[in-house]
């Protein structure tokens with residue numbers, strides 16, 4: 236039960252991603268095309284931690300978390316690397332053991348998708364979604380299951396009567412709360428969330444963020460979530476990873492990344508955020524995000540980087556420890572924020 240669970244105090248890792256490469260591999264009339272959406276990503280997420288993934292559109296955020304969730308379908312394929320979870324001392328290697336992965340879904344690992352209607356069938360009452368996704372994992376009688384679901388809904392601020400509703404009869408905020416209820420009713424150890432608040436207005440968004448944080452703290456779960464919205468990361472993430480063109484370019488405790496970004500791309504993302512009382516015109520980043528079917532040599536950010544030197548054009552900077560986090564930049568430390 237959520238009320239009785241104590242959040243673990245340990246900082247041991249719950250997810251280890253090593254050298255992960257996942258590419259969209261397409262073949263159009265004999266011409267092969269490969270989009271390197273996830274390109275050599277390594278990261279670790281601790282028990283009881285909220286880890287945010289930021290980056291602009293098409294940088295590979297969704298592809299990365301789909302790959303971590305083991306939820307990929309062709310043309311996206313894992314080309315190299317591994318994704319391993321540790322559920323209470325039981326290691327789960329997502330791509331080596333698909334059967335164990337299937338068994339872990341919902342119970343140990345759940346996924347909050349972008350857009351609530353994707354999991355709520357528009358022509359079936361909400362109760363069926365709970366039955367379809369969660370019932371078989373919980374080992375309860377139908378009446379005990381219904382009682383557990385109702386209690387869970389009440390805890391997250393929804394009247395149990397919503398179970399008898401059709402999705403279209405509920406507001407957008409209620410539907411998103413329902414998808415969160417669905418993803419957490421089995422009290423999973425790890426939650427993967429893709430833009431969980433993007434479609435919501437600002438007030439509902441704050442409400443849903445507070446709900447996610449509350450559930451995470453009560454269950455002691457770890458969460459990895461994606462959003463392009465840096466203000467959402469500032470509100471909820473313990474650590475943040477910045478993705479640019481399929482690569483993790485910076486990572487660190489959220490407050491440190493906001494106060495002292497080490498990568499010029501991160502500095503740009505932060506300095507372009509609106510600030511109360513500051514009417515200074517924000518400058519756009521020159522150029523466009525690279526085509527991941529034919530990415531630039533060296534550092535992929537170099538064509539748009541105000542600090543780029545020859546080395547950046549030719550050599551890919553490794554992601555290395557710096558201050559409290561990691562950064563992949565030959566000029567890290569010289570970055571100025573506006």
Ligand SMILES: Nc1ncnc2c1ncn2[C@@H]1O[C@H](COP(=O)(O)OP(=O)(O)OP(=O)(O)O)[C@@H](O)[C@H]1O
Pocket residue numbers: 259270272290291292293294295296297298299310463527
């Ligand atoms: N089904 C697909 N087939 C081919 N390429 C794809 C497919 N889905 C995504 N891509 C490409 O993979 C790259 C990464 O896309 P992805 O959706 O992961 O980025 P994102 O950062 O999540 O973007 P957004 O914030 O817009 O959702 C992009 O170049 C995109 O065009």
